[in-house]
Amino acid sequence: MRPRCYISIQRVIVVLALLVIILQVFHIYLMMQQEDSPADIKGKTSSTSGKLMLQEIKNAYMLDSSGYYFIVPNILQGGGGGGGGKGFHSSVSPDIALATHTTSNNLQHLLQLSRRWQGLLSVSVLTHSHDAEYALQSILRLYECNKDIQQNVMFHLVFPVSSHKYISNIVHRDVNCENEQTMNTRDYENFEIGELQYPHNILRNLAMKMVTASFILVSDIDLLPSVNLSKSFQMDMINSKIVRNKNAYILPVFETGENKYIPSTKEELLTDKNVRPFYGNVCAKCQQFTNYKRWKNTRKSDKLEVAFSVEWQHPYEPFFIASKSSLPLYDERFKQYGYNRVSQICEMHIAGFNFSVLNNAFLVHKGYKVKNKFYSRKTSDHQENRQHYKNFIAELKSKYSDSTRKCEI
Known part of the structure; x- marks a missing residue:
């Protein structure tokens, strides 16, 4: 009589789990090789x-x-x-x-x-x-x-x-x-x-x-976008005629440690323990209105689409895709550190822009932003630009006299 062969279910699960881990590590290795490959x-x-x-x-x-x-x-x-x-x-x-x-x-x-x-x-x-x-x-x-x-x-x-x-x-x-x-x-x-x-x-x-x-x-x-972002926005948003002129399509921004793999998809990003919201240690409120928790929990979709809308509040300064023809230019009086990006977004808010967060797209900064790593004149430059910003807001009130929206510090 031939002996029976018994295979533990637990052992099968362990073997399969190890295979999945090995395949994921190999995938990450291939992605790193592709992105860091030498000149061609x-x-x-x-x-x-x-x-x-x-x-x-x-x-x-x-x-x-x-x-x-x-x-x-x-x-x-x-x-x-x-x-x-x-x-x-x-x-x-x-x-x-x-x-x-x-x-x-x-x-x-x-x-x-x-x-x-x-x-x-x-x-x-x-x-x-x-x-x-x-x-x-x-x-x-x-x-x-x-x-x-x-x-x-x-x-x-x-x-x-x-x-x-x-x-x-x-x-x-x-x-x-x-x-x-x-x-x-x-x-x-x-x-x-x-x-x-x-x-x-x-x-x-x-x-x-x-x-x-x-x-x-x-x-x-030094911000890397999620993979295929330009193609996805072209196919799923522009070609589908979903986009609107006065709408900013926000990309959540994250940061990761030096010499770490930069996630290319949302699935990779959500499982990467080295990733955290951008500027969290320097100016958390500058990005918090993106609502990272809600973004992480949005339903899975193969298409790039709007996940939800957000209200702009100072000092929110998201990165976004927008119609070039309707986008106000940046005010060139702002130099060095402070208010150079938020001034444009403030004007967009007063001009009637709406802000929508995209479901699968994002940006990642290689390296953590830390308060004590900024240049020596950062504080004085920030104070100088703060005064420029106050003057800028006063000018916007005149430029958009019919707008009911405000942009205060």
């Missing part, structure tokens, strides 16, 4: 892009509203257009774009951002005399050595008028995509760039103005 163009490049870029800068004549900065749009642009403002020709749909801004030491974030976004990207870069050669070589290297960036990203430059002579004399150097970049640059924290004030809103406006997309997300370069 090899060898030395000697195209005319770099020469055209330098020629554009040499001929710079456009000033910002204060007359302090030169603005040079489209020094390099997607679709192989090079410099010269010859138009933007990307392989992806032009209906939605991401606009962002940076200094040279944060340009490396563009690699992951372009791969995660997979759509039109408009990037404004701030530089100055002693940083400019490194900044321009970094931009050229990103453009020449990465197909996604070459196809879908447009670069713009902002620098002080006082730096023009130095920058216009920079000599073109070819890029070798197989070699590491060896140039050195000053490693500055946040907005501490010597005497130069970081002009967030000049940079944002420039990046936003240069795209012809119908809808736009204005974000920071």
Whole structure:
């Protein structure tokens, strides 16, 4: 008589659970390999892009509203257009774009951002005399050595008028995509760039103005969006004609530890114990009106759609997608730390915008924001911008005299 074989149900469950864990770890590994993979163009490049870029800068004549900065749009642009403002020709749909801004030491974030976004990207870069050669070589290297960036990203430059002579004399150097970049640059924290004030809103406006997309997300370069966000918004919102002109579609924002995997889907985010709401340690009320708890508990859906609406209150400053044509520009008087984003959202509120939170979309910042990690002049700059904000609110009352909405500190 053959012996019977008994298999414990508990043992089967344990084996299956281990298999699931192994598959999840392998999936995360593959995602990290994909996002952090090296440049995909090899060898030395000697195209005319770099020469055209330098020629554009040499001929710079456009000033910002204060007359302090030169603005040079489209020094390099997607679709192989090079410099010269010859138009933007990307392989992806032009209906939605991401606009962002940076200094040279944060340009490396563009690699992951372009791969995660997979759509039109408009990037404004701030530089100055002693940083400019490194900044321009970094931009050229990103453009020449990465197909996604070459196809879908447009670069713009902002620098002080006082730096023009130095920058216009920079000599073109070819890029070798197989070699590491060896140039050195000053490693500055946040907005501490010597005497130069970081002009967030000049940079944002420039990046936003240069795209012809119908809808736009204005974000920071170190915020990664959930996977397929541009395509999902295109398919599920724009093509379905769900979107409205005066509606801001909010993306909940989170932050995670350094050197941690950045979740790409809502399912991954909800199970990641390293993730927490953005700015929770620095200014929790700046993001709390998103209602993270409600967002986490929204019903599961394969489509991107509006989960719920929220009321704007000061000092709420969400990141959002909105119709470019109805979006007020950022006030360029705000520089350095404080009120530079919330001033625009305050104007949107008074102008009659509604705010809706999307169900599956989000942004994640790599690294936790901590109060004592800000630059030395943060407090004084914040106080100065607070006074600018009070004046700004007074101006809005006159500009939107028929509005019943208020925007008080």
